[in-house]
Amino acid sequence: MANAEDRKFEVLRAIVADYVSNQEPVGSKALVDKHNLGVSSATVRNDMAALEDEGYIAQPHTSAGRIPTDKGYRVFVDRLSEIKPLSAAERRAIKNFLEGAIDLEDVMRRSVRLLAQLTRQVAIVQYPTLSNSTVRHIELVSLTPARLMIVLITGSGRVDQRTVDLGDVITEDNIARMRTVLNGALEGERLTDAAAAVAELPEQAPAELRDAMMRVSTVLVESLVEHPEERLVLGGTANLTRNVADFPGSLRQVLEALEEQVVVLKLLAAARGPGSVTVRIGEENEDEQMRSTSVVSIGYGSDDMLFGGMGIVGPTRMDYPTTIAAVRAVANYVGQILSGR
Template structure:
C-alpha cells in the first residue's frame, strides 16, 4: 500500500477540507482551495485510486468524496501535525473554576471544560475504588445495624458504601476497627486491601475481619457483575453540543447516540482501555468494539493523581474533528486535572 507523495497531499487536502466544511469534497474543490498546480481531471484519477484503496467513499455517484475511518487513521498516524495549544486556550483551561465543591463536582466541571473548549461532548472517568490509594478510612454507625464505610484518598476522593450487619456494633467498636484499618491498610488500594484481608482471615476470624469481609463483599456486589471496571463512575458534559454538529442532523442518528450514552457501561470499557496507554489516544468510528458508531470518534487521555494513572478523560465528537486542536486540548486538560488532584 504505497502512496505517492502527490496522492498523500491530495488525501490530506480532502480530509482537511471535509473536516472544516462537512461537505463531500469534489475534484474542483481540491484544485481551487489547495492549488497544487494540477487539473481537476488528474485529481479525479487519483481520487478514484484512493477510493479503490479504501480511503474514500462516495455518498452517491454525483457527489464528492468523503474520507473513511481508514483515511482518518492514516491521517492521524502519518501526517497530522499537532499544534501546541494556543496561549489563549491554555489560559482558559487554567482559569476555569474547577475547584468548587466536592470531588464529583470537580469531575463534572471538567467535562464542561472539555466540552466548552472543544464544542463537542466531554467525558471523564473518575478514579476507581479498586485502584485508589486511600489515606483515611472510617466506619460510621447509623441506626438499625447499618454501618457506613467511608474511604478518603489523599486527593480528597471520597468513596462510600452502606453495610447492613446482623449484629449491632457500637461506634466504639467501629472506631477500633477504623484505627486498625488505618494502621494496617493506609496507602493501599482497595484491591490490595482485599487480598490483605483474605490473608488476615486465615490467621483469626474475629469481629474485625468479619466486618471487613462483609464490607469487601458489599463493595464487590455493588459493582456490575463483579467487574472492577464497572465500579468507575462516568461523567458526561455538553451533550447538547451534539445538536450543533451537522453530521448528526439526523433524528434517528441522534437517538442512537443518546441511547449509547445512557448505556455508560460500554463507554467505560473503552475509557478503561486508555488507562494503560501513554499519551493521547484516538478511537475512530468502528475501530473499537465497545463504542462502535459510524462517524463518531473519541480523543482520550489518562490523567494522573500523585504519580499514578487514576482515570481517563476525553472528548467525543464526529470523526471529522480538528484533531490538531482537540488533541492538545485533551492533553492539557488531563495534565491540569492531574495537577489539581495532586495539588501542592
C-alpha cells in the first residue's frame, strides 16, 4: 500500500508542477508523456481517479484535465522533502542589496521590494515590534533653550523621535548629565522593563534636574510602551493582476483585504520564531476575503528574539519551493542585519 500511496503522490506532484507552470488542467496523457512515472497510462488514470475521490484534485469542467485543490496543495507542501536552496549568486545579491540600507526604514523598503521581485507576489514586511526590542541608545538634542528632542534607538534599529517642552531654560551641561543618567539606567533593557525604570529616574535626579527629568521621563514612556498599531510595508500588489484567472470573482476582495491593516497582521500572526516558515493555503486562511490565496510567512530576528514577521500573498497556484526559499533567505539576512551580525 505504501508503494501505491507514494506513486499517487508522485502523480499529484506532477499535476501540481504542470498546473503551476502552465495554468492549464492536466490530463493523464500529458503526465505520461512528460513525466517518467514508470507506470502505464491506465495506472495513472486510476491514480488520478483515486486522487479526485479523495479530494486532492478536481475537474474544473467536463472533458477537462485535473487541477490541484487546496487539500492537494497542502499535501504537496507538507511532503516537500527539501527546499531548493537559492544559488550562491542569488544569496550574495540579496545580502549586498540589503546591506546597502542606510537605516531601518531603508531595510524595510528594500526587503519588501526584494521579496516582491523574487517571488512575483505581494510582499509584506512588519516593522520590528517594540515589545521584543531593547534600548540601544537615548539621545537628547536641544531644539531651543527650553525644548528638547528625545531620540530612542532600539536594538532592532527602530528610531522613535519625540519633542518635550521643559518649561525653563536648560544648559548643554545639564542636558549631557540627563543623557548620561538615562543611558546608564536604560541601555540594554527590554522596552517593557525600561518603561518601568524610567518612572523612578526623576526621584533619583539632583534637585536642579528633577523637573526637567520628570518632563523627559513622561514623554519617553510614550516611546517605550508598545504602540497599539503595528507598522507594515506592502509591495508588489500589482503582481496579483498578472493572472486574474487565479482569483475568479475575488481579486477585488483580495485587494480590498490587503488595504486593511488588521487583516494583514493576521496573515503574519502564524510567524512563531525566526526561520520557521508557515504556509496557509486557500480555505486555511481565517479571513474569508483571502481564501483564494496562499500566504507564506516567517518570523525574522536574532537566534533568541523575534522582531517581527514577513511573507508573501499570492494565488494558491504558486511555485511553493522557490517561494519558501526566497522568503526564508530574505528573513535570514534581515534578522542578521538588524541584530548587528
